[in-house]
Amino acid sequence: MKEWKRHAAIVLAAGKGSRMKCDVPKQYLSLKGKPVLYYALKAFEESFIDEIVLVTGVGQEEYCQKEIVEHYGFQKVSHVIAGGKERYDSVYRGICALEGADYVYIHDGARPFIDNALLCRARNTVEQYHACAAGIPSKDTIKLINEQGFVTGTPERKYTWIIQTPQVFEYTLIRGAYEQMYQNMPAVQITDDAMVVETMLCTPVKLYEGSYDNIKITTPEDMVVAEAFLNAEYPLL
Numbered sequence: 111m112k113e114w115k116r117h118a119a120i121v122l123a124a125g126k127g128s129r130m131k132c133d134v135p136k137q138y139l140s141l142k143g144k145p146v147l148y149y150a151l152k153a154f155e156e157s158f159i160d161e162i163v164l165v166t167g168v169g170q171e172e173y174c175q176k177e178i179v180e181h182y183g184f185q186k187v188s189h190v191i192a193g194g195k196e197r198y199d200s201v202y203r204g205i206c207a208l209e210g211a212d213y214v215y216i217h218d219g220a221r222p223f224i225d226n227a228l229l230c231r232a233r234n235t236v237e238q239y240h241a242c243a244a245g246i247p248s249k250d251t252i253k254l255i256n257e258q259g260f261v262t263g264t265p266e267r268k269y270t271w272i273i274q275t276p277q278v279f280e281y282t283l284i285r286g287a288y289e290q291m292y293q294n295m296p297a298v299q300i301t302d303d304a305m306v307v308e309t310m311l312c313t314p315v316k317l318y319e320g321s322y323d324n325i326k327i328t329t330p331e332d333m334v335v336a337e338a339f340l341n342a343e344y345p346l347l
């Protein structure tokens with residue numbers, strides 16, 4: 111049996127960033143002079159991760175290869191590939207490009223503030239539990255609502271967590287879950303990878319400690335917060 115395990119990352123950058131309401135997809139916007147996407151790639155490049163697949167928008171592969179991968183000297187990026195219509199399509203393309211990996215770290219390129227300590231927590235958790243996702247306890251009360259906007263329930267706050275990426279899985283497990291999903295598409299919207307594993311395989315997904323800094327840049331005010339984190343010279347960076 112192979113002793114040494116191969117840890118590979120999929121960095122997702124194929125979204126349109128419609129909620130950012132900007133001409134340029136948000137992953138290429140400048141944060142302190144570098145593209146948003148640079149920061150997540152740098153964290154993986156400087157970590158124990160062996161290989162990175164960068165998934166970009168259709169037609170953006172050459173730009174990413176030259177202006178990001180080569181320009182910043184990311185040696186671990188083995189493939190730059192085009193993503194798909196939905197986030198899960200982009201993830202599956204990344205998974206297919208990673209034959210031979212033992213563990214897959216799926217990460218939103220729009221989350222710039224991951225660091226090595228967080229990646230080590232992910233690694234320890236996936237090695238023990240096979241499937242895991244970063245999460246933080248919700249600071250606010252969460253309500254469930256119906257289509258008309260009326261509250262239908264209030265889960266106890268200690269059981270409500272905000273879910274982030276990286277979400278990390280054994281390779282065969284996540285590939286199998288995605289293949290089942292494509293054969294048997296659920297009626298609900300798939301918004302993360304843990305959901306694919308939970309619903310397709312009924313495999314428990316363990317949460318590991320994410321970080322309150324690990325924001326996803328989604329709407330314009332997130333850029334202001336991200337700049338503030340960088341200007342504060344966070345120890346993470």
Ligand SMILES: Nc1ccn([C@@H]2O[C@H](COP(=O)(O)OP(=O)(O)OP(=O)(O)O)[C@@H](O)[C@H]2O)c(=O)n1
Nearest residue numbers: 122124125126127128129195196197200219220
């Ligand atoms: N078809 C898609 C959709 C999203 N993503 C990526 O998934 C991450 C999380 O998605 P989200 O924040 O929703 O990004 P967008 O889809 O770009 O944003 P929006 O929903 O506002 O259009 C981002 O890094 C995004 O680039 C992707 O690779 N492929």
Ligand SMILES: C[C@](O)(CO)[C@H](O)COP(=O)(O)O
Nearest residue numbers: 197218273274275301302326
């Ligand atoms: C995967 C994710 O980042 C977890 O919070 C999130 O679900 C992505 O969702 P989006 O709808 O693509 O923003």
